Amino acid sequence: MPEFQRFSYDVLVIGAGGAGLRAAIEAGACGAKVGVVCKSLLGKAHTVMAEGGIAAALANVDDRDNWRVHFADTMRGGQYLNNWRMAELHAKEAPECVRELEAWGALFDRTKDGRILQRNFGGHKYPRLAHVGDRTGLEMIRTLQDHGIYTGMEVHMECTVLSLLLDSGRVVGACGYDREKGLFQLWQAKAVVLATGGIGRAYKITSNSWEYTGDGLALAYNAGAELQEMEFVQFHPTGMVWPISVRGILVTEGVRGEGGVLRNSEGRRFMFDEIPDLYKDSTADNEEEGWRYTQGDRNARRPPELLTRDHVARCINREVKAGRGTPHGGVFLDIAWIKQHLPKAEERIKRKLPSMYHQFKQLADLDITKEPMEVGPTTHYMMGGIRVHGDSQMSSVPGLFAAGEAAAGLHGANRLGGNSLSDLVVFGRRAGRFAAEFAKKNEANGAATKVDEEQLQATAKAALRPFDNGASGENPYQIQYDLQEAMQDLVGIVRTESEMQQALEKIAQLQARADRVGITGHRQYNNGWHTAIDLASLLVVSEAITRAALLRKESRGAQFREDFPNKDTEWGKQNIVVKRGADGEMLVEKRAIPPMPEELKAVIDEMK
Amino acid sequence: MLTQAMFRIWRGDPAGGGFQDYVTPVEEGMVVLDAVHRIQAQQAPDLALRWNCKAGKCGSCSAEINGMPKLMCMTRLSNLNLEMPVILEPMHTFPVIRDLVTDVSWNFRAKKTIKEFKPRSPDLPDGTWRMQQADVERVQEFRKCIECFLCQDVCHVLREHHKEDEFIGPRLLVYAAALEMHPLDNEDRVSDLRKKHNIGYCNITTCCRQVCPESITITENAIIPLKERVVDRFFDPLKQLFHIL
Numbered sequence: 001m002p003e004f005q006r007f008s009y010d011v012l013v014i015g016a017g018g019a020g021l022r023a024a025i026e027a028g029a030c031g032a033k034v035g036v037v038c039k040s041l042l043g044k045a046h047t048v049m050a051e052g053g054i055a056a057a058l059a060n061v062d063d064r065d066n067w068r069v070h071f072a073d074t075m076r077g078g079q080y081l082n083n084w085r086m087a088e089l090h091a092k093e094a095p096e097c098v099r100e101l102e103a104w105g106a107l108f109d110r111t112k113d114g115r116i117l118q119r120n121f122g123g124h125k126y127p128r129l130a131h132v133g134d135r136t137g138l139e140m141i142r143t144l145q146d147h148g149i150y151t152g153m154e155v156h157m158e159c160t161v162l163s164l165l166l167d168s169g170r171v172v173g174a175c176g177y178d179r180e181k182g183l184f185q186l187w188q189a190k191a192v193v194l195a196t197g198g199i200g201r202a203y204k205i206t207s208n209s210w211e212y213t214g215d216g217l218a219l220a221y222n223a224g225a226e227l228q229e230m231e232f233v234q235f236h237p238t239g240m241v242w243p244i245s246v247r248g249i250l251v252t253e254g255v256r257g258e259g260g261v262l263r264n265s266e267g268r269r270f271m272f273d274e275i276p277d278l279y280k281d282s283t284a285d286n287e288e289e290g291w292r293y294t295q296g297d298r299n300a301r302r303p304p305e306l307l308t309r310d311h312v313a314r315c316i317n318r319e320v321k322a323g324r325g326t327p328h329g330g331v332f333l334d335i336a337w338i339k340q341h342l343p344k345a346e347e348r349i350k351r352k353l354p355s356m357y358h359q360f361k362q363l364a365d366l367d368i369t370k371e372p373m374e375v376g377p378t379t380h381y382m383m384g385g386i387r388v389h390g391d392s393q394m395s396s397v398p399g400l401f402a403a404g405e406a407a408a409g410l411h412g413a414n415r416l417g418g419n420s421l422s423d424l425v426v427f428g429r430r431a432g433r434f435a436a437e438f439a440k441k442n443e444a445n446g447a448a449t450k451v452d453e454e455q456l457q458a459t460a461k462a463a464l465r466p467f468d469n470g471a472s473g474e475n476p477y478q479i480q481y482d483l484q485e486a487m488q489d490l491v492g493i494v495r496t497e498s499e500m501q502q503a504l505e506k507i508a509q510l511q512a513r514a515d516r517v518g519i520t521g522h523r524q525y526n527n528g529w530h531t532a533i534d535l536a537s538l539l540v541v542s543e544a545i546t547r548a549a550l551l552r553k554e555s556r557g558a559q560f561r562e563d564f565p566n567k568d569t570e571w572g573k574q575n576i577v578v579k580r581g582a583d584g585e586m587l588v589e590k591r592a593i594p595p596m597p598e599e600l601k602a603v604i605d606e607m608k
Numbered sequence: 609m610l611t612q613a614m615f616r617i618w619r620g621d622p623a624g625g626g627f628q629d630y631v632t633p634v635e636e637g638m639v640v641l642d643a644v645h646r647i648q649a650q651q652a653p654d655l656a657l658r659w660n661c662k663a664g665k666c667g668s669c670s671a672e673i674n675g676m677p678k679l680m681c682m683t684r685l686s687n688l689n690l691e692m693p694v695i696l697e698p699m700h701t702f703p704v705i706r707d708l709v710t711d712v713s714w715n716f717r718a719k720k721t722i723k724e725f726k727p728r729s730p731d732l733p734d735g736t737w738r739m740q741q742a743d744v745e746r747v748q749e750f751r752k753c754i755e756c757f758l759c760q761d762v763c764h765v766l767r768e769h770h771k772e773d774e775f776i777g778p779r780l781l782v783y784a785a786a787l788e789m790h791p792l793d794n795e796d797r798v799s800d801l802r803k804k805h806n807i808g809y810c811n812i813t814t815c816c817r818q819v820c821p822e823s824i825t826i827t828e829n830a831i832i833p834l835k836e837r838v839v840d841r842f843f844d845p846l847k848q849l850f851h852i853l
């Protein structure tokens with residue numbers, strides 16, 4: 001019988017990205033004993049890769065900005081499917097959370113008068129993104145890490161959580177294994193925060209790392225929690241398309257914020273060709289006005305390159321399909337052209353976009369200060385995730401909280417750039433605080449936290465099964481690849497009923513193959529084993545995305561259905577919730593969005 | 609460019625190991641990490657390595673490529689001589705866990721021995737500070753560090769003399785410099801740098817600076833100014849007197 005190494009905490013945080021670390025810091029500050037578990041080394045979580053910035057209505061660059069504008073922008077970007085309470089709290093609390101980062105040592109770029117500088121980004125009315133060049137995520141994760149390590153939290157690096165433990169419907173901890181030695185671990189806790197990030201590995205072309213297999217979503221789903229907005233996967237318009245091996249790696253929206261423009265092979269700025277009605281009044285209709293906007297002219301309207309990501313991605317798709325793409329199947333993104341307007345353009349590009357400069361120089365042999373880049377859409381972000389209470393971040397399972405990309409609600413049908421990093425700190429903080437409170441309350445009333453030993457043994461046995469199948473089993477990498485291909489082709493940027501039905505069949509076949517997955521070698525740091533284990537989450541998440549996308553018979557935000565190309569007012573009032581049925585089958589259902597309070601409605605009307 | 613190449617990868621664990629050769633197809637634009645991934649997917653599923661971002665941003669994929677400490681994701685095959693086998697080894701300074709994965713946990717423990725950031729009280733009643741871009745930039749250079757630990761890997765004080773218990777290494781000197789030169793920081797780490805972290809062990813060989821994938825000028829911009837602070841404090845008779853007073 002496999003042995004479990006046992007630990008016990010008040011609050012267990014699963015994930016050490018921005019959301020997890022912020023939650024852990026807060027829970028600790030509330031007096032809880034905190035454990036953190038993460039699949040990679042500390043400081044390597046996805047958050048480290050974020051580039052463009054963190055959105056907060058600090059109003060340092062444009063004093064017309066405030067939480068109400070940020071709220072309205074977020075709701076408009078999300079096509080009003082957002083949890084409006086979360087959008088409200090987010091807009092109100094983001095500035096304070098950014099200042100908190102500064103108080104912990106973060107060094108954002110500055111305005112002339114020494115305050116935090118903010119840049120333009122798609123869908124944000126005013127310059128709102130606090131940033132550090134194009135490595136904002138690194139600054140954020142390092143700040144949280146370097147603050148957190150002194151707060152007494154215990155970090156279990158390179159451990160994977162396999163399952164959540166329940167006692168009479170309440171979450172009482174989690175079990176998993178450490179990747180280094182392959183030994184099983186049990187982390188008991190009075191409350192658990194899931195901050196496991198996204199699902200990008202379900203797709204072939206993605207900006208996401210191996211970690212993004214949707215584990216947190218699957219863990220919550222298997223524990224009986226509800227998921228929401230699973231149909232909304234964000235395809236970022238600008239990923240690298242060449243060389244093939246780096247296909248999908250992100251090119252920050254900051255390039256467009258700094259004046260970069262999109263052109264097709266005919267040299268045409270095709271983004272001017274189609275501007276959605278919702279944004280007609282706020283978008284420039286000529287190149288000159290767009291340029292002035294990127295240079296801080298407060299009276300100019302934004303260039304169409306800075307429309308929301310779903311729209312820009314679809315326009316790029318259209319150009320490529322119409323045969324107006326670049327040699328490697330993308331479009332051109334040109335920042336070098338700004339030298340027509342600015343004297344020291346080259347220096348400016350290197351200073352404002354250093355890691356983009358570096359990335360293209362080293363990986364593609366291309367100097368972005370001289371030549372245009374080739375870019376195309378890449379799977380980037382999951383709007384959907386665990387359905388939570390807007391204030392406390394608790395899921396439908398008592399004691400189970402979620403924050404960051406793993407949680408749903410804030411972004412609705414489409415996330416605005418920069419709204420994720422702010423999401424992490426605002427709701428990481430809330431999740432940490434409410435989890436600590438929950439733990440305390442349950443201590444006071446002496447609620448049992450019994451661990452189900454049978455469940456532990458069953459989890460361990462399932463995890464070890466690939467070894468029993470051995471070399472004759474299915475190759476885990478191949479199954480993952482086949483799944484990615486199916487999702488990319490059948491549940492991608494443009495969707496149809498028939499293709500998604502096919503996807504469901506494929507997922508079922510892949511599920512059967514995953515049951516026969518086999519690996520060789522031993523348990524120490526065996527990447528093949530890790531990949532085999534992560535398949536289970538990927539399959540749950542892929543099925544949930546597909547089923548939700550099938551049910552939503554309209555096009556809205558990140559979901560575009562060729563068979564239902566228009567928005568439907570009725571669907572605009574519904575979220576889609578996914579949960580596990582009594583017999584293990586996946587249930588997908590509509591859930592009406594609660595009516596918005598009058599004062600928030602008034603804010604939206606006022607900003608129209 | 610050749611259509612296939614040979615990779616000679618060190619495979620083993622703390623008990624020992626050796627090189628194994630793998631031949632794999634290669635294409636234009638590939639980096640070492642791509643080739644290793646292909647080998648892993650097709651020939652050696654249990655091959656151990658770390659990676660996350662594939663874009664030089666996370667510092668996970670550090671290894672020694674043909675004897676040079678490098679990030680696998682940022683080393684293009686077109687810059688290597690593929691007529692010869694490409695030799696891949698784990699970083700030497702840290703204990704091996706398996707194959708290309710080493711135990712770098714010491715770096716995380718050692719960091720905690722450095723006093724944490726302590727800001728001066730806010731400049732304004734609303735709790736904010738004012739800082740000039742020029743002052744911030746100096747420290748931003750250090751904060752570019754992706755904690756790949758390649759500099760730790762080449763530093764002879766750690767690699768050859770294994771002074772891990774006494775010396776924090778270039779990465780953590782960069783960390784200390786970022787704190788010491790932070791426009792808001794009020795803490796004093798100068799005495800620790802001399803006595804606890806033994807900055808004196810560094811004899812400015814600049815090996816660390818030469819391997820830093822983030823091009824941080826580790827020696828000139830971080831270590832030397834810290835050394836100067838130590839010298840000023842402890843070896844300048846006037847200042848010493850002043851400090852005692």
Ligand SMILES: Cc1cc2nc3c(=O)[nH]c(=O)nc-3n(C[C@H](O)[C@H](O)[C@H](O)COP(=O)(O)OP(=O)(O)OC[C@H]3O[C@@H](n4cnc5c(N)ncnc54)[C@H](O)[C@@H]3O)c2cc1C
Pocket residue numbers: 014015016017018019020037038039040045046047048049050051052053054055136137159160161162176195196197198207208211215216250380381403404405406417418419420421422424
């Ligand atoms: C290239 C790129 C650029 C981006 N740029 C921006 C930007 O400029 N602005 C912005 O707002 N957003 C940006 N985003 C989005 C944003 O970075 C992410 O959404 C955000 O960082 C997610 O943070 P998180 O804390 O939710 O999760 P992560 O930072 O991804 O952390 C997830 C954690 O969970 C752990 N974990 C996962 N599964 C398990 C398991 N089974 N067991 C244990 N641990 C587990 C992982 O190890 C990791 O520690 C960008 C994203 C990418 C990929």
Ligand code: SF4
Pocket residue numbers: 762763764765777778809810811812813814815816817827
């Ligand atoms: S310069 Fe100093 S810290 Fe850097 S490698 Fe040489 S001895 Fe080590």
Ligand code: SF4
Pocket residue numbers: 667752753754755756757758759760778779782816819820821822823824826
């Ligand atoms: S200083 Fe440079 S070499 Fe050293 S850990 Fe940081 S990024 Fe790596």
Ligand code: FES
Pocket residue numbers: 658659660661662663664665666667668669670679680681682
């Ligand atoms: S994988 Fe992130 S630095 Fe190489």
